[in-house]
Amino acid sequence: MVDVTNKPVVYREATASGEIVLRPETVRRIREGLVEKGNVEAVASVAAIMAAKDSSKIIPLAHPIPITGVDVSFDYTENSVRLRVTVKTKAETGVEMDALAGVMAGLLAIWDMVKAYEKDEKGQYPVTAIRNVVVESKFKGEA
Template sequence: MAQMVDVTNKPIIYREAVASGEIKLREETIKRILNKEIEKGDVEAVASVASIMAAKDASKIIPLAHPLPITGVSVNFSYDKNTVKITVKVKTKAETGVEMDALAGVTAGLLAVWDMVKQYEKDSLGMYPNTMITNVKVESKIKKED
């Protein structure tokens, strides 16, 4: 039987989590993103909004996660030759942590990137031999009482 963890008696304190993940892409696709040559639009803008929306609504897609009063979400991008890395920081004042919210934000952002660039990543069979989401992880957690 599944059940949500009861956090009724836990104190409301400041909590923060940072999560990150990467999407491997063709070098040409990375150049298109950086030069703002993606037909669907600005990849960072769309992926940022996807990350923020997912962080705010994590409890709607993760069945036993608590809905939390998210007080802040920031999204950052970094690049190398074949990779886009997204880092999401989520903040709250609540009885439980925001690592699931940060992970939801990262994965939604990475999926948005994939959706934005998929036409450039497909091979002749319509498959994605070079495209891969990897290294999704929690980088850090903070729990700070006043």
């Protein structure tokens, strides 16, 4: 772990995103609220927020930092859901790992909620994929 003891507490923000590729019928089910397990956006949002807040528990050398805000949003195409997570803090180190953890947990929650619609006759996932997970932006300075 990098020693950040002597670094100043500064406002920091990071946005990460990623997408899950799904069958068009599955995307339609999500958008129309027809997923048997429940509200996909609500569950994925909570998963993303929880992961962002607890990222230092799953990323061995990440610092536990006070998360002051997490925003989660969704965009759709015919065959994918894009999840975007913005994390904010006032701390000695950045929040990009927290934003990435949020994206991955949110996308995994989506996959878990819709897996029954994505499996083929052999129980495999020929279409489903998580891809394009990136840090879109980082900011350090005055809020």
